[in-house]
Amino acid sequence: MNYKMMGRFVAQMLAVEAVFLLPPILIAAIEGDVPTLYAFLFGLVVALVLMGMLFVLCKGAKSGFYAKEGFTCVGVGWVVLSLVGCLPFWISGQIPRFIDAFFEIVSGFTTTGASILPEVESLPHAILYWRSFSHWLGGMGVLVFLLAIMPGSGFMLHLMRAESPGPNVGKLVPKMRQTAGILYLMYILLTVLDILFLLLGRMPLFDAVCTAFGTAGTGGFGIHNDSIAGYSPYLQNVCTVFMLLFGVNFSCYYLLLLRQFRSVFRDEELRLYFGVYFVSVGLIVWNLRGFYATLGETVRHAAFQVATILTTTGYATTDFDLWPSFSKAILLFLMIVGACAGSTGGGIKCVRVMLLFKSLRRNVRKVMRPKQVQVVRTNGQTVAEEILDNTNAYLVAYVAILIVSFILISRDGLSTGTNVSAVLACFNNIGPGLEQVGPTCNYAMYSDISKLVLIIDMLAGRLEIFPILALFSRTTWTRR
């Protein structure tokens, strides 16, 4: 293991975090909110001191950075990032218990949006901003950001692979730095566009920025107790559209920029994503007839809720826990599917679901005609067997983690529906679940151990399981 090189990357991640701690400090200073200001300054100092220590300790790192280092580095980096990021919450006293503060910031960075706060409107603006911003940074990834700005060679495919969602992470252009730069540029542009559309609907600037951060990262921390429900229908619709847009694979946008419209419209994952979306909306609208006053309102709520769950954002305009069981069942299914690979969303990802079903169909056919040679294809290209194997392994790990987490948190004695949806909502980075963790409730009633389990679930879900599993593997920490 190249610990020194890993240390340097973690130090650089802390440097990024330190820079992004400055805006909330500014907000707290402008508002004259001294305790919050001190809390953020404390966080900044800790980040800088840790960074300095790591830089000094890891001087003279040798090159030699392989998959093992990449995966472990991403896992460790995210944990350190969250440990430092939760300090302002804890020190300011807004979240008095450390585990709760840690839960909150992990929920932020992993773009989950699950909160332990029963009430957010009384929080200082700096805290609200930091909560929402953690979504934005975590959405595209801290290391991808580092790769985009780091001067020099900065070539670390393993890092990008470990941090970006999807079974087959590729580059858009030959240079890693440019690829990361293009991704962030598109991400920033879309976010700015979102803010502009929200401002057009007369949303206050602070609300617009925070809501856009939550939408862009597909996070879901609201700055109001009723999430998005208090805003006008126009603003809700803007959110619906942008949530869907941020759930699309970003390489599609790059292809659009290159004017390769045909390959975008023929993209099988994109078709599946929108197919699942519209069918789900249709089914829920049908199931909800008579639930709301008008059809327009029904469609608006259904469209919003399906988008928020499918893209794993976790905003809400209505308490969908009150919906009929059929609609809730569909939402649970959507939680698992998730958004597209290469987007900021979580879940299994549409492309994996597609690959799993395609290989299932192949295996069924194989039973009938054992000698037939079959390959799995997407977008006219043969999918390598290795990717299929990885996808299958991913599903196994996914189910195993779900089951273990479910059993562990069931010790707290809450209802089964609550526990199942809590694990699903955290692991898939959604946020609100059903029943006692529904959109109007929060995660505060879970015990510390359960919270820790859910924290690990959120990190595992965001980093696609393996970097976090790697932290628990003995081979990671033994010498080669």
Place this chain on the structure above:
Amino acid sequence: MKIIVAGDGKVGAALTRQLTAEGHDLTVVDVKNHVLEASIENYDVMAVQGNCASMGVLRQAGAQEADLLVAVTNADEVNLLCCATAHYINPQIHTIARIRTPDYAEQGYAMRDMFALSLAVNPERRAATEIERLLKYPGFLKRDTFAKGRAEIVELRVDPGSKLTNIPLRELNDIVKCRVLVCAVLRNGKAVAPAGNFVLREGDRLFVTAPTDDLATLLKNLGIITRRVGRVIVCGGGRISYYLAHRLLKSGIRVQIIEQDRERCVSLASLLPDASVICGDARDQVLLDSEGIDTCDALVTLTGLDELNILLSIYAQDRGVPQVITKVGRSETLSFHDRLPLGSVVCPKDLCSSVIVRYVRAMQNQTGAAVAVHSIADGQLEALEFHVDETTMHCGEPLRAIPLRENVLVACISHGTKIEIPNGDSSFEKGDALIVVTTEEAAPRQLNDIFA
């Protein structure tokens, strides 16, 4: 520059390493997924899987906007078709193809027109040329040519009983009776920039800059016998052996080729009527003895197996063959080879990629950029050739007055046809060529970067 490398084999990988290090945008194309996988994990490149001669794959690799295509797959025909197809997609593109089949060697110029090639590279023939150059001056382990072949940096070893043992460097010029400059000494695997009072020891390897015309004098005065090579044993009958034997026979040197495969022996014998082609296993000591290994002037190991070549060279050194040349296919282990008694080591893959890299540098055509870069002393030093032009600073000033960066040495100045080994009073003018030796890490790419 945007460069497509078609074929991710040994040469492809070597090119990928060098060209990414120089900051180009690379796309690698190959049919095999696992080699591409290794490339994208080790280098900052993009990979496209597929047949590089197909239009779809070339488009996918971005041939429309690429500046250069290098086709180095193992099939000449694919390389040619690939270049022609790329040229059809993008008439502005430069194309380099590797052509190695001897059958096509005669039609090189015609093919350049037919397939729109900018450059055709034949690694085996280049390796043969290199080996021939080494055979011409026995005693040098490696020769790097600069200034259109007028100056060289040669590698010498201080052998037991050499005139150079325990001699301080400042007396070197008196011994060799011509002006040369020792730009580096490799002692115990570490490169040292020597001062005048540096005392040479047995086992040191010297890197000496000298005008090409003085090389013979240098060798003679060092007491290294410049007996003309009369008989060479070549182990292995591959393409390099053919090219080498062809050239050596032309200059009247007797060649014995030992090859295992009978059919290959027959075809070699018909291609090279003057050579003696022996069908047998070069591992067989009795065979080597009966072919006169004790009395031959040089032995060149050119079989397809690096391990076998290394073993044969060690054996030949042991038997006292005056000059041994070893071919290795993988240069990754070169640093380790240096500790073995292998004589000179030639790596066709590296020769080929350095030709291509030189072409890329010339394409960039920046004023003041290095026109040739040679890696010497196990890659611990770089020797660079620059052209002095109007943008160059310090023209006409004596060298001692010019502030140079640390670890930078002006090893040679070429004024037109005259080669000068510089001292403190030397100066350069516009139109001259400078050869600069520097440590690899700080290697400047622009001439003006060498000044402090």
